[in-house]
Amino acid sequence: MKYSGEFMQNLTTNESYTLKNTNDFPRPLRTFHQGIIVALCTSVLAGCQSIDQPPKLLDDGIRAAWVVVGYGNNTARVITAAKNCPEIMVDGNVLPMSLRAAATASPPRREIASPFVFPATFPVTSCEFRLPAQTKTAVIAGRTLPIPKRDPERILIIGDTGCRMSATAWQACNDPNEWPFAKVAALGATMKPELVLHLGDFHYRESPCPASEPRCQNSPWGYGWDAWDADFFTPADSLLKSAPWVMVRGNHEECERAGQGWFRFLDPDRYSQNRACSDPSQDRPSNYSAPYAVPIGARSQFIIFDSSTAGHAEINRNRPSDIFKFETYQEQFRKVADLANKEGVNSFFVSHHPVLGVAAGSKGELFKGNKPLLTTMKSLNGLAYFPKGITATFHGHSHVFEAMSYRSEHPATIIAGHGGTSLDRAIPDPLPPGTSPAEGVTVESITHSNLFGLLMMERHNNEWVLNAFDRDGKPLTTCQLRDLKVLCDKKGLIR
DSSP: OOOOHHHHHHHTTTOOOOOOOOTTSOHHHHHHHHHHHHHHHHHHTOOOOOOSSOOOOOOTTEEEEEEEEETTEEEEEEEESSSSOOEEEETTEEEEOEEEEOSEEOOOEEOTTOSOEEOOEEOSEEEEEEEOTTOOOEEETTEEOOOOOSSOSEEEEEOOOSOOBOSSOBOOTTOTTTSOHHHHHHHHHHTOOSEEEEOSOOOOBOSOOOTTOGGGTTOOOSSSHHHHIIIIITTTHHHHHHSOEEEOOOGGGSTTTTHHHIIIIIOSSOOOGGGSSOSGGGHHHHTOOOOEEEEOSSSEEEEEEOOTTOOSSOOOTTSHHHHHHHHHHHHHHHHHHHHHOOTTOEEEEEESSOSSOEEEOTTSOEEESOHHHHHHHHHHHGGGOSOTTEEEEEEOSSSSEEEEEESSSOOEEEEEOOSSSOOOOOOOSSOOTTOOSBTTBOEEEEEEEOSSEEEEEEEETTEEEEEEEETTOOEEEEEEEETTEEEESSOEEOO
């Protein structure tokens, strides 16, 4: 069968030809004609109007399906065990998905967090389809995907969710009480979010569970699909089905760790072999992604910043890698300033590493602020650090919940790194008087907890309210975001 050039061109530009709806046919003829129409649609990968019910586009190899938001796009993503990508039904039109990354074993490379050298095996295919702005429905293999809303009212916030298996520490991945991410994700799904913001560190299973640790025996490990599936896709399944996601890259997703899976599965930008973390010679550009904004209504937006390789040590101007980091971060913070330069819009800066946070070390010492980020920001904005328009910041990395305001004119800090990985020690309660996470910044108030849980961010009368819950759904505190402050109904450590 031959088709016109115009017809085939429309197929490749996400457009479709509409076949006549058969609902007005007599039922015997309707059944006959529907069979012909569905067969024709499948043979040419063209779109069709839905008939009595949307056809189920069978693909038993689907491992995950969700929607990722970023860089001005809403993208349907699929991971499948099949070699070829499935079709997607968008507003009744059946269309082909595009290959993002084929099944393969990436070349072996030494990772910073594991003494082992091994390939990251991906026996799955990653596919995607950029949804048109006005999309109302999208279905893949009988699964209805959540469509992003222009004005989301309920935003679920989680971070640091994977099960820790490193060279020196092993979490009880087989015990849902010790690694509760699946429970936290399921709880989040019951809250009916309209958007999910994950603050980074999806993957933690870096080293094999030793024979002496029965709590994590037989767990997948490494940087391939099996560990990604165990750490994120299987436990997050209910939440992936519930709402679109904004994915923030954590230090566990840098190139020398789980960066290959990050780019195959989660990164919102287009996939490129030059930015895939497979070739160490390409790590430097691959470890930095351009900032982007995610509007959450007409008067608010998230600004997403990739801090995956920020680290904590002060920038060494004599080290080439640090010079590259400093110059790249300068360029990216100029972009942040451009994105935040919107009259009447509250911009919420989002990065994995807290900029003005406070964390407790294993011996009770305090870690304050992030030196490489602060050094770069100070070079551009002085002791204000942030550009105008940033009214609050959201982070993970510290495995606690914190909501912190300052006496100085700096945006409030919210940390939600308590989604499942091993928790950090609680910071001292109360904090020592005059605690300062950076030059010119003094803590005014803090509400914090080192219990597993999540945050629900809700819009009320054009203001945002944060409700913190533990993993069982018990309310911990309610906080308002207002005038650079986060105002909580409880202070200090919540137990």
